[in-house]
Amino acid sequence: MNIIVLVKQVPDMDTVKFDQESGTVDRSSAGKEMNPFDLNALEMAVEIKENTGAKVTAVTMGPPSAEEVLREAISRGADEGILLSDRFFGGSDVKATARTLAAGINYIGDVALIIGGLQTVDGDTGQVIPEIAGYLNLPHASSITKLVGVSEKDITIETDLWDSTYVKKAKFPVVLAVTKEVNSPRMASFSTKMKAKKAEITTLKLEDLKELTAEDVGFKGSSTFVKKIVVPKATSRQGIKLKEEPQIAANKIMGILKDKKLLEVQNG
Amino acid sequence: MDNYKGCVMIYAEQNNGKIHPVSYELLNKGGEVARKKGVKLIAALIGPMEIDENELIRRGADAVFTVKEDDTYSFPDENTYANTLVHMVKEVSPDILLVGATNFGRSMGPKVASLLGCGLTADCTALDVDEEDGALIQIRPAFSENILAHIKSKNFPQMATIRFKEFDEAPINEDHVGEIIEVSKPISMPQLIEVIKEIKTNQVDLVNASVVVTGGKGLKSKDDFKMLKELATLLDGVVGASRPLVEDGFLGKAHQVGYSGHRVKPNLYIACGVSGAAQHIAGMKESQYTIAINSDPSAPIFNVADLGIVGDLYEVIPELIKQLKGE
Structure with a gap:
């Protein structure tokens, strides 16, 4: 059985710097990591592999440097990695991204299960996985919180x-989008890290994806475009800020609760 | 059905035969867009036989297109619903298609878009009509709410999912008239996913809670949520969590407050050890009254707090619990 896990390299959203003036994100300001939801997708694939002997292939689309995220996937249990990378893929919206990834999956062929994270932390649309299912003409299930069981023919x-x-x-075949609740991702071991270092990463270009032309991918293949970016004013409604002993602070909160009539519930 | 060509179509989500409130919010916003464009507003309703579509007309739909059948639509299989909605869209040819960004809508919507080959903008918080070309401007926050992207579609239908609780519900107008048009379900619809059963769970209702007590990264361990739970229970409220804590498995996704979680508007919001990242503030900024407890005086959460307590939550909260219990 072949399982594909879709992964994406994202900036560390806790540290990425954002310029309020220009409305731009400085991607170089933060480290890169695997999208947190994808760790759960990968863990689910590896758990199934351990029970069934399936082969797990991690697939991503991005610049040549996105190869790192495939090595990380291998260090966490994937067998191999495939990178879809071509300058023609630049400027893709959800539709163009989904079509490109679907074509990559068709290139691999004979896949029983395709698993991805519910959403990415940078794009945050949560749309790519169901759209891939649509372009592959496969059913999908989303918001998955638990793996109940797997057989040779199906998954619950x-x-x-x-x-x-x-x-x-x-x-099978089916496409799944998982939440963070589905499992606890494992850490890479020393031996799998070594394996990841040495692994051959396959790169696929547009010319490898026979079903697509330059009109289908990147900005040209996108159905939406950004007309403009607006930087909203920061919300502010600062009230009182106190630094008091716990007892006094708690007393102050009690005063607010009384004013707001929020103590009636428990007293009445 | 040519007289509805070019209309604004909203997907009226229903859960187990009950219309989801996001449908009424879509009628409100969709109605505004339809009036600006001078076109009809219609609702697409898919579900079991028992649903009453008249409520959609009273709330502004000029027509309700329905596909109803008990066996096929009693369970949430996005594939079946997507195939049916695509069938309706092809019959009606709307210019604009709006879907609520619930868990179900966020899964079915992109399936519909890919089957139609159109674009889709996720989680819009505002919509507008371009005065020059009449196109739908789909406005969504991006990069953890730091920017608002104005997005347009290159082809039809112009499709967007809209955040739940972003707009008011369309008011009821008993005098509003509209027609109900039954559509037959698609002929070939293989059901490859079987819904075995529904597990009734006591899901936390964060969105409708009047008091929310939220824990953030200032919380040291999963166990410490007991303290917040106790405080929430004393105030007849529920416990929420910021995204990092949900990602670390402290609490389930049902408890997550923020842009990628739930948006709450309680009477009282108590943020405990929450730093206040933009993505969190997006989910709670409309709370009526916010109390923030954080040991870092520069934490951004204080910028949106009516009452800020600079202090150790491990000291303040036990003291507050003590006072609430009248000890």
Whole structure:
């Protein structure tokens, strides 16, 4: 069984610098890491591999330096990495990204399971995984919170939808988008780190993806474009700021709670 | 159905036969866009037989297109719903298609966009109509709320998902008239995903809570949430968490406040050890009254707090609990 895990290299959002004046993000200001949700997708794939002997391939799209995120995936249990990288892919929106990744998956072929994170922390659209499913003409399930079981033919998961939890069973091939709740990602071991260092990363270019032309990818293949960027004024409604002993501080809060009539619940 | 060509279509989400409030918010905003463009507003409703579509008309829909069937639509399979909505979009040819950015909408919406081959802008917080060409301007925050991107589509339908709780619900107008048009479901729709059962869970209702007590990175361990839980219970509220804590597995996603979590508007918001990253503030800035407790006086959370306590949450909160219990 072949499993594909989709990963993306993102800036560390806690430290990335943002210029309020120009509205630009200085990507060089922060370290790069694997999108946190993708760690859970990878962990799920590796858990399935351990139970079934499946082969796990990590796939990403990005500049040549995005090869690092594939090595990280290998160090955390993936068997190999494939990078979709070409200057024609620049400026892709969700649609162009999804079509390119779907073509990459078709290039690999014979895949039972495609797993990705629910969303990325930089783009934050959460749309790429379901769109890939659409362009592959495969069913998908999203908001996955638990892996229940896997057989040779299907996978059973739990998903949070409609303000409730549902158990779903999906026949292969299927596309899944997982939440952070689905598992706890493992750390890389020394031996897998060594393996990752030496691993051959395959790079695919537009010419390798026979089903696509330059019209289908990058800015040309995108269906949306950014007309302008507006930098909103920072929200501010600062009230009182106190530095007091805990007892006095708590007393102050009690005063507010009384004013707001929030103490009636427990007293009445 | 040619008389509805070029309309604004909203997807009226329903859960288990009950119309989700985001549908009424879409009718409000979608109605505004439709009036600016001088076109009809229609709702697309897919679900079990029991749903009442008249509420959608009372709230402004000029027509409701429905596909109803118990067996097919009693469970949330995004693939089945997406195939059905695509079928309706092809019948009606709307210029604009709006979907609520709920868990379900965020999964079904992109499937619909990819099946139609159109663009899709996620999680919009505002919409406008371009005065020059009449195109829909889709406005969404990006990079943790630091910027607002104004996005346009190159083809039709111009499609966007809209954040829940961003707009008011369309008011009820008993005099508003509209027609209900039943559409047959798509002929071929293989069901490759089977919904085995629903697990009834006591999901925390963060969005509608009147008091939210949230923990941030100032919390040292998962266990310390017990203290916040106790405070929340005393105030008849619920516990929330900032994104880093949810990512570290302190609490489930259902508790996450922020841009990528839930947006809350409680009467009282107590932020404990929350630094106040833009992405967090986006989820709580509309709280009626905010109290922040943080040991770092420069924490940005204080910029949006009505009452800021510069102090150790491990001292202030136990003291507050003590006073609340009247000890």
